[in-house]
Amino acid sequence: MKRRTRLVSIVLAAVMLLLSACNINMGESKEPAKGTDSGPKTEVGAQKVVFWHAMGGATTKVVDQLVANFNASQDKVQVEAVYQGTYDDLLSKLKASMGTNEGPSVVQMYEIGSRFMIDSKLITPMQEFIDADQWDVSQLEPNISGYYTFENQLYSMPFNSSNPILYYNKDLFKDAGLDPESPPRTFEELKIAADTISKKGKAVGANFAIYGWFMEQLFANQGAEYVNNGNGRDDLATESLVNTEAGVKVLTWWKDLIDSKAANNLGRKTDDSKKAFSAGQVAMILDSTAALKGLVDSADGKFEVGTGFLPKPEGAGEGGVIVGGASLWMMNSRPEAEQKAAWEFIKFLTSPSEQAYWHINTGYFPITTKAYEEESVKENLKKFPQFQTAIDQLHQTKLVKATQGAVMGVFPEARQIVEGAIEEVLNNKKSPQQALDDAAKEITAKIQDYNRTVK
Known part of the structure; x- marks a missing residue:
């Protein structure tokens, strides 16, 4: 019996040594080594992006569908959406995560949190990705993007917008x-x-x-x-x-x-x-x-x-009127590759088809002007003609300091x-x-x- 037990132990030790030498991935994502630029991965070749948001109730399902649409559209980035409660809850959790490796790649923040986000020094202005990619900002509704623009820089990407x-x-x-x-x-x-x-x-x-x-x-x-x-x-x-x-x-x-x-x-x-x-x-x-x-x-x-x-x-x-709602902020504590992957997700969200889906299923404004050309949006406006009032009010608002919105920490x-x-x-x-x-x-x-x- 002793000889058999010793033999089993030797075999198990040999198997563990082999697994260690071959570095077999057992399905668990690994944290990147400090100083590396790889970021967490969900699978080989796919960069993981963590998205924190405050869209509760039925809107949670709409956010989840947008994320699923993006994940299905390509195989290089995998986004994980995490609901964090109310806007205030989300802000508290974000503050608690600062200085740790537990925070999100991109976070939704209500408009009145904008000054805090800038002053935190923990965000990468969206303008940096826009400039690097030569992305056309004119496709955004100016009275919406205006709120999140400071010193001619778009600091965050509008997401859910309302008046x-x-x-x-x-x-x-x-x-x-x-x-x-x-x-x-x-x-x-x-x-x-x-x-x-x-x-x-x-x-x-x-x-x-x-x-x-x-x-x-x-x-x-x-x-x-x-x-x-x-x-x-x-x-x-x-x-x-x-x-x-x-x-x-x-x-x-x-x-x-x-x-x-x-x-x-x-x-x-x-x-x-x-x-x-x-x-x-x-x-x-x-x-x-x-x-x-x-x-x-x-x-x-x-x-x-x-x-x-x-x-x-x-x-x-x-x-x-001033745009209300929230926008998406890029956290600079995440590796560069992860931030670039999150930017791909953000660009996807601004596409006319995704904005049309978002608008129809939530009632928030499309942030992209071309979304109004989508047939689904035109049909929805026939069903809810009352929304034309909101569109007219937004477009008739002249963007000045008063309507651009106040900012304070x-x-x-x-x-x-x-x-x-x-x-x-x-x-x-x-x-x-x-x-x-x-x-x-x-x-x-x-x-x-x-x-x-x-x-």
Whole structure:
């Protein structure tokens, strides 16, 4: 027995020695040796790219399909998409991964995280790949790419892009004697329409979720900048401008709608606003263009959904909407070969056919102009003609500092502070001017603290 056991041990040792000498790959990907430029591989000849994103719910499946389309289109790069939760969750996880080898090759980041991404010094500007490849930037929607352009450099590639629009119930408009084909374009017109509908007693005239993004958009629509130094684009922003005339006009109008019962207050959640609209309880709401398909589908058989431009005060300066959503950033902590492979994936995503698929299945804008020439997009526009409003609003926006969008390193915190100020006004705790003065002071302090850490 001892002799047999010893023989088995000798044979096993010989087999292990042989496997080691031949360096047989047992199907596990290996980390590259430090200092090499190979990056992780999924299989021989295929470069692995890890893509972190925050597209939850049904949109996760659309992202997964885009990745599957790319992986099937070639055999040199394999992309792995990893859902990381909300935008805020994703940002927290990205921060935790910095300085380690556990981070992504490319990451989706919401637009208000742009200043942080640049200041982190951990990204490779997309412009470097564009220049090396002589890739034509003019194929992108200029009012979308404009947000992510700093000092004439495109730092990240737009991905999911949206604007806010006015959604309204055409049936309630008819019932109130209002023209269902003429949505209000100004604060004053919206107040009249909301008053008229509310007095009929069937529904409340309007509801706007307490969402900081709406305040940012209503500033831009008046041609007003949100922070100093050219909206933080000429130099680092050092001061919040949320307490200027544009902000006071917005909150004064909003509070008047509530006080006169032309509108109601359902809090911060946009989902609650959408549910009330879909149930026919409110006649007008503000929401993202990405919500269009869901709102039209939920109203099917109950009422007809209309869409209009974001309203502005009468006599307001020339303005427009800011692109919302997120973009794709290249992490410079990854090897060069991996970054180049990720660039191939990013280029694939911008192709008209993939942008058409993305737009139709999510409601986000195509970022590539030629996507509108795809038959599938044309058919979808026939099915959802309300989206033409979003296209027209985007194209009629003149790209200036106000509409290009503000940038500051503490934007997520600033948005929360503004939402708190709106609540204080609507709940009769402070006047519009006082609430915004306090908010501006707090945001400015946070901006300046952030700037000191950057410098």
